[in-house]
Amino acid sequence: KAGVTQTPRYLIKTRGQQVTLSCSPISGHRSVSWYQQTPGQGLQFLFEYFSETQRNKGNFPGRFSGRQFSNSRSEMNVSTLELGDSALYLCASSVRPGAQETQYFGPGTRLLVL
Amino acid sequence: GENVEQHPSTLSVQEGDSAVIKCTYSDSASNYFPWYKQELGKRPQLIIDIRSNVGEKKDQRIAVTLNKTAKHFSLHITETQPEDSAVYFCAASAPGGSYIPTFGRGTSLIVHP
Numbered sequence: 573k574a575g576v577t578q579t580p581r582y583l584i585k586t587r588g589q590q591v592t593l594s595c596s597p598i599s600g601h602r603s604v605s606w607y608q609q610t611p612g613q614g615l616q617f618l619f620e621y622f623s624e625t626q627r628n629k630g631n632f633p634g635r636f637s638g639r640q641f642s643n644s645r646s647e648m649n650v651s652t653l654e655l656g657d658s659a660l661y662l663c664a665s666s667v668r669p670g671a672q673e674t675q676y677f678g679p680g681t682r683l684l685v686l
Numbered sequence: 687g688e689n690v691e692q693h694p695s696t697l698s699v700q701e702g703d704s705a706v707i708k709c710t711y712s713d714s715a716s717n718y719f720p721w722y723k724q725e726l727g728k729r730p731q732l733i734i735d736i737r738s739n740v741g742e743k744k745d746q747r748i749a750v751t752l753n754k755t756a757k758h759f760s761l762h763i764t765e766t767q768p769e770d771s772a773v774y775f776c777a778a779s780a781p782g783g784s785y786i787p788t789f790g791r792g793t794s795l796i797v798h799p
Contacts, residue, residue, distance in 0.1 A: 576729075605787075613791075614775070614789055614790065614791040614792055615730070615775060615777075615789040615792075616789075617786045617787060617788070620786070628785075628786050630786060662729065662730070670781075670785075671718070671779030671780070671785045671786055671787040672717075672718040672737075672779050672780075672781060674720070674732055674735070675720075675732070675787075676732075677722075677729040677730045677731070678729060679728070679729045680729060
């Protein structure tokens with residue numbers, strides 16, 4: 573099976589802009605989670621989607637949002653970008669939702685905000 | 687919420703030595719503890735996980751031990767090889783829809799040939 577894919581792999585934006593990142597889960601996986609990875613904070617949970625519904629959300633401001641489509645593909649959006657949003661954004665898919673399911677990560681989208 | 691502490695942040699060993707990475711967690715309800723390996727520039731990959739109904743699990747050169755009473759779990763890598771060099775993350779999660787996985791800050795393991 574093909575692994576989790578994310579597009580784009582790299583992005584450079586300026587403060588105040590918005591960005592949309594895309595994630596395609598492994599075929600048959602219906603749950604998609606998003607994480608922000610930074611050197612200072614490590615891996616932090618953003619949100620989880622299952623059946624087009626957000627099941628859980630981490631401690632991030634409302635500028636971070638996401639959605640899931642009927643084919644399980646997911647997008648996340650960050651509006652009004654700040655310098656501190658520079659990070660590697662990882663998505664992970666699992667067969668079922670829940671923190672105890674084995675998660676398979678994508679390669680990530682590296683976002684640089686200038 | 688859950689808090690996971692991971693130590694050390696950096697671990698340097700000689701090829702062939704053993705490496706041990708330790709994590710502690712705060713939520714006694716947590717019962718699933720995966721470990722991920724992230725090589726430089728690559729995605730995190732699950733290498734081993736343990737659930738609270740067992741105290742130890744082994745897979746070739748890697749093993750994980752869990753002490754639920756003390757709320758800590760450890761990753762053991764024996765006979766380390768240069769290709770083991772990576773950042774290792776532990777995580778803890780509890781059952782229930784409202785729980786989210788909480789990760790440790792990561793340990794950078796360097797294996798010198």
